[in-house]
Amino acid sequence: MRATNSNGEETEKAIREAAVRVIAKRGFQAASLREIAKEVGIRAPSLYNYIKSKEKLLYDLLKVPVSAMIADYESLTEGVTDPVVLLQTYVQVHLNFHLNYRLEVFIGNMELRSLSPAHYRVIAALREEYTGLLNRIIDDGVKAGVFHAPHSRVVTLIMLGMLSGVCNWYQPSGAMSAAEMMKLHTDMAFRMLDARSAVPAAKAARKRSS
Amino acid sequence: MRATNSNGEETEKAIREAAVRVIAKRGFQAASLREIAKEVGIRAPSLYNYIKSKEKLLYDLLKVPVSAMIADYESLTEGVTDPVVLLQTYVQVHLNFHLNYRLEVFIGNMELRSLSPAHYRVIAALREEYTGLLNRIIDDGVKAGVFHAPHSRVVTLIMLGMLSGVCNWYQPSGAMSAAEMMKLHTDMAFRMLDARSAVPAAKAARKRSS
Amino acid sequence: MRATNSNGEETEKAIREAAVRVIAKRGFQAASLREIAKEVGIRAPSLYNYIKSKEKLLYDLLKVPVSAMIADYESLTEGVTDPVVLLQTYVQVHLNFHLNYRLEVFIGNMELRSLSPAHYRVIAALREEYTGLLNRIIDDGVKAGVFHAPHSRVVTLIMLGMLSGVCNWYQPSGAMSAAEMMKLHTDMAFRMLDARSAVPAAKAARKRSS
Amino acid sequence: MRATNSNGEETEKAIREAAVRVIAKRGFQAASLREIAKEVGIRAPSLYNYIKSKEKLLYDLLKVPVSAMIADYESLTEGVTDPVVLLQTYVQVHLNFHLNYRLEVFIGNMELRSLSPAHYRVIAALREEYTGLLNRIIDDGVKAGVFHAPHSRVVTLIMLGMLSGVCNWYQPSGAMSAAEMMKLHTDMAFRMLDARSAVPAAKAARKRSS
DNA sequence: GATGAATGAGATTTCATTCAT
DNA sequence: CATGAATGAAATCTCATTCAT
Numbered sequence: 001m002r003a004t005n006s007n008g009e010e011t012e013k014a015i016r017e018a019a020v021r022v023i024a025k026r027g028f029q030a031a032s033l034r035e036i037a038k039e040v041g042i043r044a045p046s047l048y049n050y051i052k053s054k055e056k057l058l059y060d061l062l063k064v065p066v067s068a069m070i071a072d073y074e075s076l077t078e079g080v081t082d083p084v085v086l087l088q089t090y091v092q093v094h095l096n097f098h099l100n101y102r103l104e105v106f107i108g109n110m111e112l113r114s115l116s117p118a119h120y121r122v123i124a125a126l127r128e129e130y131t132g133l134l135n136r137i138i139d140d141g142v143k144a145g146v147f148h149a150p151h152s153r154v155v156t157l158i159m160l161g162m163l164s165g166v167c168n169w170y171q172p173s174g175a176m177s178a179a180e181m182m183k184l185h186t187d188m189a190f191r192m193l194d195a196r197s198a199v200p201a202a203k204a205a206r207k208r209s210s
Numbered sequence: 211m212r213a214t215n216s217n218g219e220e221t222e223k224a225i226r227e228a229a230v231r232v233i234a235k236r237g238f239q240a241a242s243l244r245e246i247a248k249e250v251g252i253r254a255p256s257l258y259n260y261i262k263s264k265e266k267l268l269y270d271l272l273k274v275p276v277s278a279m280i281a282d283y284e285s286l287t288e289g290v291t292d293p294v295v296l297l298q299t300y301v302q303v304h305l306n307f308h309l310n311y312r313l314e315v316f317i318g319n320m321e322l323r324s325l326s327p328a329h330y331r332v333i334a335a336l337r338e339e340y341t342g343l344l345n346r347i348i349d350d351g352v353k354a355g356v357f358h359a360p361h362s363r364v365v366t367l368i369m370l371g372m373l374s375g376v377c378n379w380y381q382p383s384g385a386m387s388a389a390e391m392m393k394l395h396t397d398m399a400f401r402m403l404d405a406r407s408a409v410p411a412a413k414a415a416r417k418r419s420s
Numbered sequence: 421m422r423a424t425n426s427n428g429e430e431t432e433k434a435i436r437e438a439a440v441r442v443i444a445k446r447g448f449q450a451a452s453l454r455e456i457a458k459e460v461g462i463r464a465p466s467l468y469n470y471i472k473s474k475e476k477l478l479y480d481l482l483k484v485p486v487s488a489m490i491a492d493y494e495s496l497t498e499g500v501t502d503p504v505v506l507l508q509t510y511v512q513v514h515l516n517f518h519l520n521y522r523l524e525v526f527i528g529n530m531e532l533r534s535l536s537p538a539h540y541r542v543i544a545a546l547r548e549e550y551t552g553l554l555n556r557i558i559d560d561g562v563k564a565g566v567f568h569a570p571h572s573r574v575v576t577l578i579m580l581g582m583l584s585g586v587c588n589w590y591q592p593s594g595a596m597s598a599a600e601m602m603k604l605h606t607d608m609a610f611r612m613l614d615a616r617s618a619v620p621a622a623k624a625a626r627k628r629s630s
Numbered sequence: 631m632r633a634t635n636s637n638g639e640e641t642e643k644a645i646r647e648a649a650v651r652v653i654a655k656r657g658f659q660a661a662s663l664r665e666i667a668k669e670v671g672i673r674a675p676s677l678y679n680y681i682k683s684k685e686k687l688l689y690d691l692l693k694v695p696v697s698a699m700i701a702d703y704e705s706l707t708e709g710v711t712d713p714v715v716l717l718q719t720y721v722q723v724h725l726n727f728h729l730n731y732r733l734e735v736f737i738g739n740m741e742l743r744s745l746s747p748a749h750y751r752v753i754a755a756l757r758e759e760y761t762g763l764l765n766r767i768i769d770d771g772v773k774a775g776v777f778h779a780p781h782s783r784v785v786t787l788i789m790l791g792m793l794s795g796v797c798n799w800y801q802p803s804g805a806m807s808a809a810e811m812m813k814l815h816t817d818m819a820f821r822m823l824d825a826r827s828a829v830p831a832a833k834a835a836r837k838r839s840s
Numbered sequence: 841g842a843t844g845a846a847t848g849a850g851a852t853t854t855c856a857t858t859c860a861t
Numbered sequence: 862c863a864t865g866a867a868t869g870a871a872a873t874c875t876c877a878t879t880c881a882t
Contacts, residue, residue, distance in 0.1 A: 001850090008862080011862090023856075023880090025323070026323065027238075027239055027323065027324070028237075028317070029236075029237055029240040030324070031240040031241035032855065032856085033855080033856065033857090034854090035856080040862085042862095042863070043863070043864055043865085044855090044856080044857090044864095044865075044867085045383060045856095045857075045858080045864060046862070046863050046864065048857075048858085049858095049862060049863075053857085054855095054856065054857090066264050095305075109378075110320060113235070113236065113237065114237070114240070138846080150394070151386065151390075151394065153385055153395060154391075155394070155398075157375065157376075157379055158372055158375060158376070158394070158395065158398055159372070160375065161371055161372050161373075161374065161375015161376065161378070162368055162369070162371050162372035162375070162398075162402075163371075164371065164375070165367065165368060165370065165371015165372070165374070165375070166367075166368070166371065170317075170366055174858090176361065176364055180361075184360070184361065184364060184365070184368070185368065188365075188368055188372075188402050191401045191402050191404060192372075192398050192402060195403060213861080218844070218845075221845085240870065242871080242873090243872080243873065243874090244871090244872085244873095252845090252846070252847085253846075253847055253848080254847095254872095254873085254874090255847065255848085255849095255874075255875080255876090256846050256847065257874095258873095258874070258875080259844075259845060259846075260845095262871095263873080263874080264873065264874090305851070415863095425772065428865070428866075446659075446743065447657060447659055447743065447744070448657075449657055449659035449660040450659040452743070452851065452852090453851080453852065453853090454849080454850090454851085454852095458702070458771075461820070462866090462867070462868085463867075463868055463869080464852085464853090464854090464868095465853075465854080465868065465869085466866070466867050467865080468852095468853070468854080469865075469866060469867075470866095473852080473853085474851095474852065474853090484845095488679070498636065498877095499722070529798075532739060533656065533657065534653070534657070534660070535739075544871085553731060557868065562803070569816065570814070571806065571810075574806055574811075574814060575814070575818075577796075577799055578792055578794065578795060578796070578814070578815065580795065580817055581791055581792050581794065581795015581796065581798070582788055582789070582791050582792035582818075582822075583791075584790015584795070585787060585788060585792070585794070586787075586788070586791065588739075588791070589787055595783065596784055600781075601784075604781065604784060604785070605788065606778070606784075608788055608792075608822050610791075611821045611822050611824060612818050612821050614821060638841075662875080662876065662877085663860095663876080663877065663878090664875090664876080664877095672841095672843090673841095673842070673843055673844085674876090674877080674878090675842075675843060675844085675877095675878075675879080675880090676842050676843065678877095678878075678879085679841055679842075683877080683878085684877065684878090685874095686852070730858070744859090839854090
């Protein structure tokens, strides 16, 4: 039952998609509103019917992926306590976003500095929260004896580096499927924690069938 | 032993250092020559006694670290064929640069797109060469049975992500020393290749004492 | 019937007129967009709502007069073959522009070198075409025995020099009327071709009354 | 008996020649001291050992040709009163300079506006003096009945246009020799004054042999 | 006599943004 | 909702010129 104003909504979506493409290609500072508008098929001043400012547009773009990853992870792990399953889920959520929203994530890693101080604090806090989720998984796993990692905070950061690099080079048209990518990254995560015996695939299967 | 307080070589070095700082802080596009000049203590037009253009300055800055990493690795591994030692050396060189030239490396990962097409090709080729070095190490190790990795190309890229993330967050003033960082990353690399029995430290020691 | 006092077309015309004045006064390189904008009553960046670049502005300014002179001459001489009438028409068209569009023509003679290579080729070709028109008139007149000139190409160039100098010094407020100027230049042209008996005025009158 | 300081004199001459070339090619404003210095083989600041300023350099360059033309004409016509011979001499001097010092003259016609007001007045006065010489020749010839021209002032300017255009297109490598150019321009000048019976060549020969 | 270093002035141009229509 | 017109701010870069060496 969409009314005639669906046009406006479509335009708003088109603007965000164009903004992601252009900012990913040029960087936030070098991305001009004119170019974004051109991709949408309107003139630059018309953007202001949809956005408040260029910086606010960036803020909105950056807020979505990290918020969504946190939400996805939390909804998928409600009541779950097994560190092995939690890690597997974390990687799954992370990879899902880094493959399917590659450019959004890419921007999120690059353009934090272009935010206003106030907006920066919000996004940085969300990212820290997201990092903390993995840190806790690792801590719990180490305590439980299934993971082996000294300096869990640093290992968390290193693992996030490992899990995030994909947004710099992945091409959906490449040789490896998304499923394979997810499997490979999951294996690497468990290897980094020396969690061989965890047999994550089996556990995950068990959980799903329950 | 010039009497004046303006020395061309010193100024040139100061410009490069200031450029690295400012570009790392703001991004290349947002880094203004005025700000760089101000950090050096001169006026913006004076920069042109030392640089040909802003883009050429970036090119020069980006060329150094990747070239140096390649050169360091190659000089350290002359005649070496053991994949375990080679990997250890690679990680050592990589971390050395990512810790000691953190900002330079950071820029190198971010600002490729700001290069002119011709300069981009040069840097991209160097980076591909550097990636290829790790890829070959892994291939050889897999063939020799000491490493276990399917899809060595993808594992190479994932591992480089793991090894490079450090330039996003490392602070020399942090709790962990550079030596510890190097050790930890080396361990992680070997774990990712499931090379437990490699005992790299021992092997490296053996080589050095030969 | 717009209510605002800013009308795009008027502004565009004002810009071109101001540009002609300022460029004629200072030369293209020394003419700053700021000064042109000031004459129009806007700020320099606003010029870019109307022009693509300073060089393109010059190109547009230079293209008009020579194109118009060619078009005028051709439309006035359709079907005419008498060299005497043709020459008279050529001088008439030429003087008309050199008196009424003195500054435009002046710029056209001075600033060819400030064009980009591609634009230079276009204008140079038009000017050569315009020169060729006079050359052909002289050639035909010599063949017909009414003009006497050795080396018609060189005489063509010398005559164009004679006919064009006026844009360097003519002032509409001067003692001599435009009609007198035209008559004088026509006489001089016929004298240069030793075409005394041609009685051009009579011939022209005859043609018009036909 | 040139001493070792001939080097300095040579440099000064080289600077003037380079300046003429570069200014003729680019226009005064667009001609940079750097480019002039480069043609000489020195750096731009070294020019200031030879010139006072860029504008003064232009002034010196512009003063030479018109002064020399006046001087040449006056020394060649001392005691001469025959308007036919005087005109012939004027054209000869004029063409001599316009062919042999083509670029200098070209600059002189173009760059008056780039002079400071004070310098402009000096050069403009010289040019007016030079124009006056021709004007007087024509006046005297008309009075004597050998020339026929109404409005001698305007005819003077038109004739100077005719005689000067050559510096816009003449190439020494062209098909026509300097002597032929001079003859052709002389003929055109006499034709413009309807001075057929003047038989200038004969008169000139007579004068020389006297 | 020559120059490396420096600079103030100023050029063209891009950009995010505003506002009246 | 869209945009033509306008603009202040600011960017990179060139230039003539000065000065100490």
